[in-house]
Amino acid sequence: METAMQPERNDTIAAIATPPGSGGIGIVRISGPRAKEVLARMFLPMSALVENFTPWHLHRGRVIDWNGEALDDALAVFMPGPRTFTGEDVAEIHSHGGAYLVQAVLESAIRYGARQAERGEFSRRAFVNGRMDLSQAEAVAELIAAPSREALRYGFNRLDGLLGQRTLELRDELEILRAQMCLAVDFPDEEVEGMEPAALCEVLDSVMLAVRRLLAGSRRAQIAQQGAQVVLAGAVNAGKSSLLNALLGRERALVTDIPGTTRDFLEETCLLDGLPVRLTDTAGLRDAEETVEQLGVTRSREKLSHADLVVLVLDGARLGDEGAAADACPDPAACEVLEAVGDTPLLVVWNKCDICMPKVFPPRWIGSRTCCAVSALSDTYVEELAATLRAVLLGGSAEAAPEDGLAPNARQSLVLENALRELEGLRADVVAGQPYDCCAVRLDLAASYLGEVTGLSSPAEVLNSIFAQFCIGK
Template identity: 40%
Template sequence: MEFDTIAAISTFPGEAGIGIVRISGEDALEILSRIFRPFKKKDIKAVKSHTIHYGHIVDPETGEVYDEVLVTVMKKPHTYTREDVVEINCHGGIVVTSKILELVLRNGARLAEPGEFTKRAFLNGRIDLSQAEAVIDIITSKTMLANRYAQKQLAGVLGQKMRELRDKIMGLLSHLLALIDFPEENVEELEKSEIKKRAEEILKDIEKLIDASESGRIIREGLKTAIIGKPNVGKSSLLNALLRQERAIVTDIPGTTRDVIEEYMSIKGIPIKLIDTAGIRHTDELVEKIGVEKSKEVLAEADLILFVLDSSRELSKEDYEIFDIISGKNVIYVLNKIDLPKKIDETELKNLVGNGIIVEVSTIKGLGLDRLETEIYNLVFKGRVSAGEEDIITNARHKEALMNAKKYMESVLEAIEKGFSEDLITIDVNGALEEIGKITGETATEDVINQIFERFCIGK
């Protein structure tokens, strides 16, 4: 495919040691030859690919020297975009990089749109759509674990998995089409049980990926973890203890926390969004009442709840009410203040919790925090996947496509059970095939592709 020549600043704007202006397209070398004066006189268009050259950027109209630079020349097809690519490494700073970019644009380039360099890499067949999305995931990753999964996706692990799945679906579709097109020929027919077996295997593969997607979403976006409980049980102290810093105000006065406090931390590579909430209780004080309502809103949206109980006090009416509110949620019951004499009825607590996880801690003494972090980590993966697996789905768009493919394969199995003809079954098989193709880009619409690359920064 042929495109015009684009340019953009690829480094963060502001003061820095270096800045990079990137150019990609058919005229990249021609534009460079107009504005670059190499220290050793040479035809910059004729130099070897993937070489670096020292010189100055000069305005060809006025002769003004803009900056002393190093220029990297990379010739197609072995480049990021599979086009001729030039990178001008200049001094950092808004003024220098902006002036050089302006000069490049005046000499024939167009300002790149967000993500257009990566979009060209996709459209020119260098990477698939899932790999392109991995680029933005690498840039926005909050932990090394999230970065590692994004790096695997960029390396093509997910794309290969999707191609293997597409091959299985294509195999099923080919046999079904053969039965339709050559009903009287000596074609190896799949028995009904064999067709069903293949469809079930495909469905099982899709379901495995979907099961791993929740863990993947958390790795990518973070685990929304709400710390709740009645006033003065140590919620803010728990936040401070987990963060290893004094982030929230702690006093002996009930109702000190009036608003929601949010902070990020990492547990074994998993980004955790800790949310400290106002103590949940009945109150007539207006500000505290608003805080309690916000706490309930956060509770409804949380992936995980840390329900803090005070082991030095008996269970109260407010505790029982919170037990009712959190019913059906993912909860870890944090029994705080174990450094004080216990007054809570542990038998009653275990009856209320059932098979739930109870972790005893002392935020003052720093006891039990390691175990709490381990339990949070284990709850993320729920025993279904490990941090070393490669087929974790971290992207909501990919999960949606897999969910749609699952529905199509379930319809295939239903059609087989009801004895529908092969031509009707192929409709749903084709639907599953199209959904899997959306992940790697083979069947993604132009609107979807544009929406993906709009999330990128200009210059990437």
């Protein structure tokens, strides 16, 4: 399998490292064997004592263009490799942040011997030069695009190498299994200790559990990165619109005592302690007679199928003590929601608890589902509800709790799923008594997939696709 483990080019690159537009400071970054030479040609230190750039020190001076004319009073720093981001010699010029000025500084660097960097080329050089694995390189872009504190945490843990280290540990366990299989295949008649099928399955079970835990974190990472779709559903007049307003902290949805006031879904975005959430208020579920309300109810049912979390809002004032003590759900709309959600996470909210807080709580028919009480109109327990919403959204899967902070992205999740599928097939083959030399094929594939997380066995086209999504200055 072709990999990009050696630098494709040994030239010097330059790019603007700060966002487009005007700002207080603009940074032009230069990386490569001629970084110091380019810097010396385009930057004149103010102090006559500076004859050679002291590594890792900021120097004040004038940036000059290719005609020798001064562009700006700026700061410059030279950082020798290999202990730099790219592993190469790196120079940076920190000028004032005018859009034209920063572009002029970049053009000077290019005129004096650098080349315009491609998208993600700095990070790719860091990967190629062994300064970071592929999961860390991806984390650079994810940190830049992080929309929430949770996304920052997951991205930073990947940047710190935690995910790459864990997958390499699992790959090493598979390498030990491979060695044991080779012993059994190469020396079948010798007194060489090989791994029995039962012991082999025990190791496979351990590795598969660890992979499932990593995959359990992928849903959390996706929600932290992209936000979660939370759908408020239930009967008419249950208080869904009031609950939306309470969570938003402002009057966004129209609230009346007239059943069927909400005739179409309404979406608003909010943050739950740093977690981005799209709240969707839907029309009450019932057999509507009016055409417009019928369309709204149909859309409500469609929204249920696309939710990351469904909040079933109950009208506590209408259900009362009898509804809470019942063994079967007494609310037709609630019954419909419970049937429709399937495997989608569900949170049951007993609204209007200021009117009726039942003696039996949570209601018997809710079973083991998460339930909380709230009064949307009086803001009672609304903060507790928001905390519960966040906890349910970031909760683990039923199969395995996610490893804290180890949340693979979509690409990493895909290769982990492929590895898990091969391991499950391998275990089935071992239990069925298949020869070890046949089983080793699946083991090799699983190890290769795990290696793709860190880039050990990633095809060049995969690397090209990943780094093409980066910004030019990173």
